[in-house]
Amino acid sequence: MDENPAAIQIKGIRDSLLVTLGSGTWPDLQSALVVSIDERPAFFRGARLALNVAGQVLHVAELSALRDVLSERGISLWAVLSESPVTEQTAQNLGLATRLSKPGRTEASPRALSRAVREAADEAPENAALWVQQTVRSGQKIVYAGNVVIVGEVNPGAEILAGGSVVVWGRLRGVVHAGAQGDEQAVVCALELSPTQLRIAGEIAVSPERKGKPRPEIARLKDGRLVAEPWQS
Amino acid sequence: MTAKVVTVTSGKGGVGKTTSVANLGVALALRGQKVVCIDGDIGLRNLDVILGLENRIVYDLVDVVEGRCRVRQAMIRDKRLPELHLIPAAQTRDKTAVSPSDMVRLCDELRPEVDWVLIDSPAGIERGFKNAIAAADRVIVMTNPEVSAVRDADRVVGLLEADEKGPAALVINRLDPAMVRRGDMLSVEDVLDLLAIELIGIVPEDDGVIVASNRGQPLALDAKSKAGQAFQNIARRLMGEEVPFMDLDTPGLWQRLMGRK
Numbered sequence: 001m002d003e004n005p006a007a008i009q010i011k012g013i014r015d016s017l018l019v020t021l022g023s024g025t026w027p028d029l030q031s032a033l034v035v036s037i038d039e040r041p042a043f044f045r046g047a048r049l050a051l052n053v054a055g056q057v058l059h060v061a062e063l064s065a066l067r068d069v070l071s072e073r074g075i076s077l078w079a080v081l082s083e084s085p086v087t088e089q090t091a092q093n094l095g096l097a098t099r100l101s102k103p104g105r106t107e108a109s110p111r112a113l114s115r116a117v118r119e120a121a122d123e124a125p126e127n128a129a130l131w132v133q134q135t136v137r138s139g140q141k142i143v144y145a146g147n148v149v150i151v152g153e154v155n156p157g158a159e160i161l162a163g164g165s166v167v168v169w170g171r172l173r174g175v176v177h178a179g180a181q182g183d184e185q186a187v188v189c190a191l192e193l194s195p196t197q198l199r200i201a202g203e204i205a206v207s208p209e210r211k212g213k214p215r216p217e218i219a220r221l222k223d224g225r226l227v228a229e230p231w232q233s
Numbered sequence: 234m235t236a237k238v239v240t241v242t243s244g245k246g247g248v249g250k251t252t253s254v255a256n257l258g259v260a261l262a263l264r265g266q267k268v269v270c271i272d273g274d275i276g277l278r279n280l281d282v283i284l285g286l287e288n289r290i291v292y293d294l295v296d297v298v299e300g301r302c303r304v305r306q307a308m309i310r311d312k313r314l315p316e317l318h319l320i321p322a323a324q325t326r327d328k329t330a331v332s333p334s335d336m337v338r339l340c341d342e343l344r345p346e347v348d349w350v351l352i353d354s355p356a357g358i359e360r361g362f363k364n365a366i367a368a369a370d371r372v373i374v375m376t377n378p379e380v381s382a383v384r385d386a387d388r389v390v391g392l393l394e395a396d397e398k399g400p401a402a403l404v405i406n407r408l409d410p411a412m413v414r415r416g417d418m419l420s421v422e423d424v425l426d427l428l429a430i431e432l433i434g435i436v437p438e439d440d441g442v443i444v445a446s447n448r449g450q451p452l453a454l455d456a457k458s459k460a461g462q463a464f465q466n467i468a469r470r471l472m473g474e475e476v477p478f479m480d481l482d483t484p485g486l487w488q489r490l491m492g493r494k
Contacts (some may be wrong), residue, residue: 136391
């Protein structure tokens with residue numbers, strides 16, 4: 001993952017490429033995409049492309065223009081992933097898929113959880129979050145390339161590894177690593193922030209001994225140091 | 234009769250699994266229940282010693298599984314309590330001599346014959362543990378009020394959840410109320426706070442346990458023993474009775490505990 005928010009992230013998923021756009025205005029993103037394709041025309045020619053546009057609201061004109069631009073370069077756009085219902089609708093109107101099919105993943109038992117997480121890490125769009133509604137116990141490990149939201153406790157001996165930020169609606173007492181791929185903007189928040197060890201990007205800290213009633217806190221990197229502050233909006 | 238299969242496990246060793254299985258077996262048998270205890274700790278068997286049945290072993294669990302004897306031949310009947318039986322572990326083999334499906338088959342065979350099958354799990358989370366929980370209808374997770382034991386219990390509870398073994402029940406063993414009062418030991422609340430599973434027993438620290446184990450006379454046979462009493466209570470709770478937790482003379486704590494229900 002790149003620290004530049006406008007950067008374009010490209011991943012191979014099975015028989016196609018998943019391109020995740022950063023944040024920015026649509027014209028900028030589109031031209032950034034075209035530039036990065038034109039840098040490596042041979043790599044992209046003949047590719048099937050799935051595009052993750054995150055929250056961008058796109059209408060038919062914009063999306064069909066992009067499709068034409070891509071097809072001129074020998075790239076077929078087959079899916080558009082978006083958090084925006086408008087964009088999803090647009091994509092569907094153009095006959096594009098709006099999600100990556102996940103063949104062979106029908107089981108949803110907790111046993112499959114850790115494996116599913118690992119698979120998901122290969123496909124996670126940058127802005128996606130993994131929703132975990134259970135207590136993460138000692139020996140359990142959650143790994144996800146995006147953000148992780150845990151509704152439940154994270155017990156000592158448990159590990160959370162996230163490419164993005166980690167939010168725990170409960171007590172955080174295990175080991176947590178946010179921004180595990182180097183994202184220094186990542187934060188960790190919890191109703192009770194007392195991890196065995198807390199890491200953000202390359203920095204490591206342990207919780208100080210604390211007395212009194214625990215308050216919700218947020219930990220982040222400030223000038224290269226890990227600091228925890230009361231969590232309030 | 235359709236037996237309930239109950240496995241006692243803990244992750245950490247030495248927290249009192251075997252002692253508990255022996256005492257729960259005795260307590261259930263005292264209530265007229267037909268009980269078979271199975272020692273799942275192949276290679277390091279102990280349950281026979283604690284029950285005082287060591288000198289009567291002819292066949293063991295591995296003999297049953299490998300077809301050298303019938304189940305009934307391996308069931309040692311306790312002379313004090315005719316309803317209590319033991320299937321001992323083999324001492325000369327290891328955990329791989331039995332598979333989880335062997336345990337399921339064995340328990341299915343025992344189910345129509347008895348009221349309770351109690352399985353003593355070995356420490357750890359490997360093969361022996363998997364064998365021990367394979368057939369379980371109910372799992373009792375045992376812990377001591379110390380951080381390392383609770384950590385391992387948490388791990389085991391997580392594994393049981395992942396295995397869809399249903400909610401585990403918790404027994405806290407060797408609680409010393411005086412140490413808790415001084416703040417030197419985790420309290421029942423501290424343990425429950427972390428594990429967040431149903432509590433079905435609190436057994437106080439009791440020197441008598443060691444003496445009883447050495448003699449092969451489980452404490453549950455002794456009506457005066459507090460620890461024995463605690464095991465009796467757990468047995469009653471397993472049978473579906475509502476039994477209040479014993480007063481271990483820490484009034485504030487216990488009242489709050491009762492209030493939780």
